[in-house]
Each structure stands twice: as structure tokens, then as C-alpha cells.
Amino acid sequence: AQKITQTQPGMFVQEKEAVTLDCTYDTSDPSYGLFWYKQPSSGEMIFLIYQGSYDQQNATEGRYSLNFQKARKSANLVISASQLGDSAMYFCAMREVKTSYDKVIFGPGTSLSVIP
């Protein structure tokens, strides 16, 4: 069963507008971490934002904010004031702490295109 779901394979947004990228997850562990990465066409993974399962407030990092709804198991990424350089693949990921090792799994990704 897929543990990370990103229902939007592709998204378009006008420059300077805000955009929300969806992410839902599935875990039975009480302790986990959620994060978003950006992958431009060059291939490198760029960390954007992190949310811990016990964090009381939604995480924010500059133009990025994470809309964390724990009961619904969703962790949507909001990008405000989109820029042309935001065009990239965006991956939602979850880290589970297993008894003997940690495990990080990624969602299928959303391709974001920013239109001038």
C-alpha cells in the first residue's frame, strides 16, 4: 500500500500567485517526520521544509509553509508568491523510526510549472 500520496501529477501556477501541493500519508506510528523536497531538472534534491508529528504549529520556511492536519493525515505544501525558479518536481516524504533502523519514503511527486 502506498504510504505517501500526491494526487496532483502536474500543476500550473501564475507567477506571483500562491499554490498548494497536496500530500497525504499513512502510518500507524505516533512518531514520524514529514518533509518536502524540490528537485529541479538538474536532479539534486533540495530540502524545503519539515514537520514533526508532535509539532504543535505548522512549519514555515520563507515562502514555504506546511499545512499540517494530523487527524486527516495531510501535509500540504503552500508556496506563496511563486517565482519562475520554482518550476520543478516536488516530493513529499515521510520518515518513520523503526525499531532497528530509520526509513524514509517518498511520494510520487508533483511537477510544478510557473507561468510568466
Next chain:
Amino acid sequence: GAVVSQHPSRVICKSGTSVKIECRSLDFQATTMFWYRQFPKQSLMLMATSNEGSKATYEQGVEKDKFLINHASLTLSTLTVTSAHPEDSSFYICSAERGAGRLRAYEQYFGPGTRLTVT
């Protein structure tokens, strides 16, 4: 920020040969390293979790005899693709975790990736 390097960045090899990919944490000691595989336009698939000094933990469906992982030191992990075949062609990415912050995502740093092409 912390830097993780991968070598080589690109490699082309003939079918049947073995290829070694190195992942190094340049300015910190990595207690855990992860190896991922990514096909074009797809997500990262976790292959294995590697802890220094112990055997790697492979994900279901990943052949441990084909993808040999060695984490010999706190700054180096290697992935060896043995007897490579064209279907092994992919983008391989490593990440390295620093310290004991197991849920602190920003302590996981990604390498730039290695593009393997098997002819």
C-alpha cells in the same frame, strides 16, 4: 550547509560488468546513509539503509547480492552494482544523516546523484 558528494556523476558501462558508486559526507560524520534509485519522471525509491559498521538493511524487492552496499566509515558508503544489465540503468542518489537527530529532516543531506547507463 553540510555537503555530500557522489562519484562518479555519470558512468556508462557494458552489460555484465560491475560499477561502484561512492557517497561521501565531506564535512560531517554520517551515522546513517540511504541509497535511492530514481527512474525518469518517477519518484525516489529507497533501496537500502546503511549504518556504519553494520550490514545494510535492504528494502523488499531489492537484491542484496546485486546491489552491494558497504558503509566502511562514518564518511563513506559505497554502492556496487554487480553484473550490471541495461535494466539497472537509472539515477542513483545517496543521502547522509548527521548525528542523532533521527526525525530532524534537515540533518539528511543528499548527494547530487549518479546516472548509470548500462549498454
